[in-house]
Amino acid sequence: MTRTTPPRPVDIAAVFPEIAPLARTATRLHPRPGTPGVHDSSIGGPLLWPSDEPWPVCGESHENGGDFTRLDVERRRRRILSAAWGRTRKGEQFAITPEERAELDRLDKEYADPDTPATMLAVAQLFMREVPDLVGPPGADVLQLLWCPRDHGPHYCPSPVLRWRRSADVTDVLAEQPEPDVMEYDTYLPVPCVLHPEQVVEYPYADFLPGDLEERIRTWEESSGYDYFSELSIADGWKVGGYAAWNLTDPYPMLCDDCGADMDLLVKVDSGEWDGAESWRPLEDAGPESEFHEHPNRSEPTQITIGRGYALWIFTCPVSFDHPHGVSMQ
Template identity: 45%
Template structure:
């Protein structure tokens, strides 16, 4: 099904004309549950991986220090099947017992720090996204390639990183003749939110402007002036009158959800410039891996076709406490290492 983002509820450049040259095109991916094949663009689907090429593994270390044990991958999938079957009704006693076996409840207070649980050896990585250039407008591929594949290790790697560690691969689809039919899988995952649900995508281009935190103090003050919005004929409803800059952040700047390119959102930290570790060039946003497609503050971004949807969490991915994982690449030399951060 085609997804269509409604037009923005106001023209912010009428309020702040200096934003016009800062407009960027982002491609919203709109992942929705499906059964993608290796020849499809997808989130969490099968990859067009050559049978003769080693599958990516993460060498770790893999260690848990939380109160919950790692989850075997079959248990994650079984739990999701049970919850999906029970959607809209109460769980049966049999279903509750099955879920309790998958994730036993912790009994009693925790009086001592949890003992770290090491997982030895390398860990097979999980598919996160496969994006064909033919399907995703604005996705720039290195010469001779036409498909981007992203995988991650389903464990955090503290103290440097409290999110999955990603690996990026560009390849030519025409060169893959013998496809790996049964890729290896990790024996366990740290969180079930690190297992993307297979989804097809429906890319759509939208216009974005910088996050409020990236604007100059003068521009922020202009957007916080209710009279400026009224004078431009772009004032939102009165609920935003005390802080119209929040309307800019909610409805006019950065689109929520999974997307390619565009502007980055900030809030967990102040804006952090990303520079290539090899050549020092400013890095470009490649992909935003989002916990959800929208939340209560971003409802104007809900596609027309999803207005009756019960939730905006089709991929089942969760980054931190509901954040996004942003991937950046070097625009001058794609072979240079990418960077990633949580926001």
């Protein structure tokens, strides 16, 4: 099923024509739980990985101060919760059986040893043919994103690794994909999702609007009731390309560590697909609502949470894809 972002409540370029040249496309990924294969674009799915290429292990330092969970324990916990919520009618009591409750209690007591190898975890695989705003090095047609599901400085979030490759080069696919035994928080394990990419139009974060445009938009917001930041500029949810938001820290320069160039936004890893205002909820997800609860929640299909419901913004250097990526949490 395709996913369609509702039209913006107002065409900002019709109200302020000088913003029109700043329009930029982004691709919303629209992840939804499914069973992706190695040849699919996915979040939390298997990667098309050559059998003779070492799987990455994190070399950064870890404080390991969090609430560690084993991946197999978390998967079992999610299966129990999904089943129980799936038979809970809205407005009625949580329909969990005594056996399920007992197993959840037992799983809560399972020990997770932080002192195990920091093997990277597959997070996303994006084929350029399906994600129009994905721009990579010459010859590459797929981006693979892995992360170490522990907290790292300075943002206290997972540390990502990017791999670009040409899918035709992978003739002998790694059969059994490695993964870490444990993660620092259970919100660092993505639910396997298939993607329904959709291109949308974005405008700059308000602080970067030229001249006095930001000020005039603020005045217009007061009289019109529209909200430029949350409704008209940058899309909610996982996306590739477009503009970056800076609503948590205010803007700071995102410069390449190697060459000092201003970096471009590559991908946003988001905690949810739309917020309570539902401006960014795709038309296809507006209904009909089931009489039962859904787990995972419709607006949080990947079950990834960054910080307190923020997003991880990953940037790349426009000079060379060999230069290190940058990360911001907003």
